[in-house]
Amino acid sequence: MRIGTRGSALALAQAHETRDRLMAAHGLSADDFEIVVIKTTGDRILDRPLKEIGGKGLFTREIEDALLSHQIDIAVHSMKDMPTIQPDGLVIDCYLPREDVRDAFVSSSFAGISDLPQGAVVGSSSLRRRAQLAARRPDLQLVEFRGNVQTRLKKLEEGVAVATFLAMAGLSRLGMLHVARGAVEPDEMLPAVAQGCIGVERRADDAQTAALLAAISDRDSTLRVTAERAFLARLDGSCQTPIAGLAELAGDQLRLRGEILRPDGSEVIAGERIGPSSDGAAMGTDLAGELRGRAPSDFFDWS
Numbered sequence: 001m002r003i004g005t006r007g008s009a010l011a012l013a014q015a016h017e018t019r020d021r022l023m024a025a026h027g028l029s030a031d032d033f034e035i036v037v038i039k040t041t042g043d044r045i046l047d048r049p050l051k052e053i054g055g056k057g058l059f060t061r062e063i064e065d066a067l068l069s070h071q072i073d074i075a076v077h078s079m080k081d082m083p084t085i086q087p088d089g090l091v092i093d094c095y096l097p098r099e100d101v102r103d104a105f106v107s108s109s110f111a112g113i114s115d116l117p118q119g120a121v122v123g124s125s126s127l128r129r130r131a132q133l134a135a136r137r138p139d140l141q142l143v144e145f146r147g148n149v150q151t152r153l154k155k156l157e158e159g160v161a162v163a164t165f166l167a168m169a170g171l172s173r174l175g176m177l178h179v180a181r182g183a184v185e186p187d188e189m190l191p192a193v194a195q196g197c198i199g200v201e202r203r204a205d206d207a208q209t210a211a212l213l214a215a216i217s218d219r220d221s222t223l224r225v226t227a228e229r230a231f232l233a234r235l236d237g238s239c240q241t242p243i244a245g246l247a248e249l250a251g252d253q254l255r256l257r258g259e260i261l262r263p264d265g266s267e268v269i270a271g272e273r274i275g276p277s278s279d280g281a282a283m284g285t286d287l288a289g290e291l292r293g294r295a296p297s298d299f300f301d302w303s
Contacts, residue, residue, distance in 0.1 A: 004072035079194035099169035104180035107163035123161035131242035134265025169196035190244035230284030
């Protein structure tokens with residue numbers, strides 16, 4: 001089985017986790033797999049914000065092209081990077097057990113957001129994180145911070161900024177949790193939709209691969225991510241509006257929280273739904289419809 005992935009340390013860790021779970025589930029060996037590294041447009045262009053060069057699909061397009069052309073058999077993705085619509089012929093119906101959903105506060109000098117001095121420079125390439133931070137601390141200076149985990153940590157060392165944010169899940173998968181000064185609780189910064197979840201994409205007509213992947217797909221992750229991505233799909237399209245969402249399970253009940261923000265943090269519109277976990281997709285769509293209805297006509301940036 002050929003597993004397609006981006007080439008960053010985190011992407012490779014996720015590909016290896018997928019391989020190891022398939023090995024354990026089916027009694028296979030490492031020799032039964034090949035990790036195929038595919039460089040994406042998003043990996044090559046690091047000097048411009050994502051919204052200027054095409055958004056989330058820049059991290060997936062080349063990998064999905066390889067899947068459609070049978071150069072690889074499955075593709076492993078960070079679900080928070082995935083567009084809500086897959087190309088014709090491809091599906092994602094396998095989600096691995098979800099990691100920590102929270103953001104990590106990273107700084108060599110300060111312990112948390114509230115400890116940052118007036119006017120401190122904070123680096124982030126995430127529209128969501130920048131808007132949430134601007135809403136909480138409008139005094140801070142926010143600068144663009146593209147690149148993988150190692151690149152962003154190097155920028156901190158070089159003094160480009162005094163703090164940044166990473167995903168706790170990524171640091172955990174890299175064995176680098178020591179880098180975080182602490183986790184930012186969802187009540188303080190609601191995470192990105194599907195943050196912490198690995199998804200495995202396949203060709204829709206590949207029944208053999210579907211059967212192999214079914215053995216490693218996690219039910220709770222599937223229920224949660226399905227609700228969150230339904231919420232995102234109702235809002236997203238080509239929209240560049242910062243969006244956050246998190247679904248949590250308590251038995252058979254699902255609580256979905258969502259928010260949309262102006263990029264400058266000047267307005268935040270939030271809401272939630274609670275209901276049966278089997279209704280997650282409908283809850284996501286309904287919550288998104290409510291937030292859209294409450295937003296002023298000039299709220300969404302469709303550029």
